[in-house]
Amino acid sequence: MRRLFGSVRARATVAATLVVAVVLVAAGTAVVLSLRANLIDRAGADAESAARKVAARLATGTSWNALDLPDDDDEPVQIVDGTGRVRAVSEDLESVSGTGTSGVRPSAGPAPAGGTLDDDAHLSSGEAVIDGDRDTYRWAAIEVKPRESEDDSDTGSGPDTGSGSGSGSDTGSSGGDSEAQAETDDDSDSDSDSGAGSEAEPGGDDDARTFTVFAGAPLDAADSAVRTALTVMLIGLPVLLAVVAAVTWAVTRRALRPVEGIRAELDAITGSRDLARRVPEPATHDEIAALARTTNATLAALQDAVDKQRRFVADASHELRSPIASLRTQLEVGAEHPEFLDLDGAVEDTVRLQHLAADLLLLARLDAGERPPDRPVRLADLVAREAAEHGLRARIEPERADGYEVRGSAPQLGRILGNLLDNARRHARTEVALALRQEGADAVVTVSDDGPGVPPAERDRVFERFVRLDDARTRDEGGAGLGLAIARDAAHRHGGSLAAGERPGGGAEFVLRVPLSG
Incomplete structure (x- = not known):
């Protein structure tokens, strides 16, 4: 195992697989996040369209009973006035969150008198239970405000009651929820008409005539699409990585096959010490072919150097043999017959031998790559x-x-x-x-x-x-x-x-x- 993963082929396969895995995970994550964001934006656009349809009817003064709110799971609607009271909801809406008002039972109140739509839609996310099914929704809120040209006396209230401080609109938050729920319970036992509801309105006439329409679009399609994408990624990613690993292993094996041939031939040359042999050169023009050519050039240079060294040793031995033999002969003759000793010849042979030894030593130093001093x-x-x-x-x-x-x-x-x-x-x-x-x-x-x-x-x-x-x-x-x-x-x-x-x-x-x- 250690030898296997120590090979270039194994390291290349692992590296390629890891790189592809990182790229695919990053790309898949980006795709899933982008898909979810687009689907959520689309749900928000659908919710805003539904809210504007209902709000447009409120702006024309349509009564509560004539609004004809959607009663399916696709577009639940909740209408809240400026005092935080729920005025109308979709049928079978059992509970809601994310709108700022949790009431699902409408309270009696004055009929809408018309108004103008707010240009901006406010988006939020929450849940709703319809017919016992709990789903996640993207809520869009559109506000319908009373027309500024309307006379406050037309609402049946006192002349100065429409100039409230505006704090009533703030009750649409957590505090308003409890108040609206309590007032809804009280209203359930009363048989009030529109005039009686008007008398019980807190917060001023402007708050009572300001309505916010909450319309929801389900996010189950987005969640389902994201789950499907994740499932495809979890199944496809291992398969794709296995294919990448197999292809990389096969390609590197084929690419490195000439390297194995070069290694085997070099091993054989080392064992046989036959520098006349050469490694095989692939018929390609890649780096491995260049390596083979360089290796053969190195073997040729090495063979030439060895041949020169052998000739040098043979020639040096031959050159040294002559003065040594001459000197030995003269010394042996001189030992037997001192009168025939040629001292001048012996000295000449000794000097020649000394010069030859000095030349051989200098050549050896030059061959060793010795650089002269600078x-x-x-x-x-x-x-x-x-x-x-x-x-x-x-x-x-x-x-x-x-x-x-x-x-x-x-x-x-x-x-x-x-x-x-x-x-x-x-x-x-x-x-x-x-x-x-x-x-x-x-x-x-x-x-x-x-x-x-x-x-x-x-x-x-x-x-x-x-x-x-x-x-x-x-x-x-x-x-x-x-x-x-x-x-x-x-x-x-x-x-x-x-x-x-x-x-x-x-x-x-x-x-x-x-x-x-x-």
Whole structure:
């Protein structure tokens, strides 16, 4: 199990499934909330339309008995006056909440005298019980106010009774509910007409002639739609996530199949140590194909490095064998016959062996990636010193105040110049030249001779290790074939380059470029 969920395929499947789950849950929640809000708004619009229809009839002065209020569950209606008394309700309405007045039994009162409708509808939510069924409703309240042009004396009250403080309208809240319920109980035993009801009205004539129509629209459709949406989500979400997980697992398995082939081949190469083998490259143009190509390029470079190392070890062993064998022979002869001991030859072989060991050590350090120290070096001084040691006079044009300052290791840069001059002196007929100049941001050193030169086809091969182009030259007269290889590697370590070319007029010319520090 741990290995399974530690794979890229398993992690990709789990990640994709979790992302899809989060997105679907968020989207589903937004859809459900939006659906519920839209359905509630629609129910509010239906309730407002029903309330305006009834209120419009009240505004025309229609009597209570002629209102013909809806008696079904879809549009329950409750009419309350400004004093908090219930004046009319839908038939079979047993209880109500959310309207501010809980009364469901109408009280006797004056007939509506007409009025004007309030432009704003006030929405609220509550419950109603009709024929024993309790449902949730969206209530809309429309107020019908008496016309301002009406004379208060027409209502049958005193001249100053219509100027109440307006506190009667406030009784439509919790306090008004209890008062209205108590007064409803009292009115149930009385046989009052419209004139008697007018005499019992508290709060003034304006309150008695102000009516609020509450009309409700059921929310069961909204609740049912939301429940249906949630059910579909709860059933569909796991199925969809299972499909996403299965598809992701299959796709990643197919996509990662070449990776398994690459891994298996690399494992086989490691076990067999056969660097000539290569991993399979998919016939695609994606990242995995690029990985396979890069892996094969790495294997090729590794094989080339190993082959070079093997040749280097073989050549080094061969080069070391000659001076060691010569030195041993001379010492053995000297031990038996001291008069035949060639001390000069023994010293020469020892020096040659010492130089070869030093070259091999420097090459090993360069192969290990050792970077030269970042120190200022006056290249003009090095050129002048190496020229003097080889009996030459360097040409430096133009002169620079900083002495052609570069960054790096003075011993390694001096080794480059010394190896180039030694190589030129071995091949020159009569002349060796050394010059230093500036080209752009580089210091350029040229070492040339009037010898046979380097053929164009051999100008890259001459820098390989243990390569000597003059096959007729004896080992004693020539070097081990490491001088130019060391010079080029050291030049690269200093950010420069070393190339072989042809001297104008014939001969060989080696060009060293090193970036100036200024």
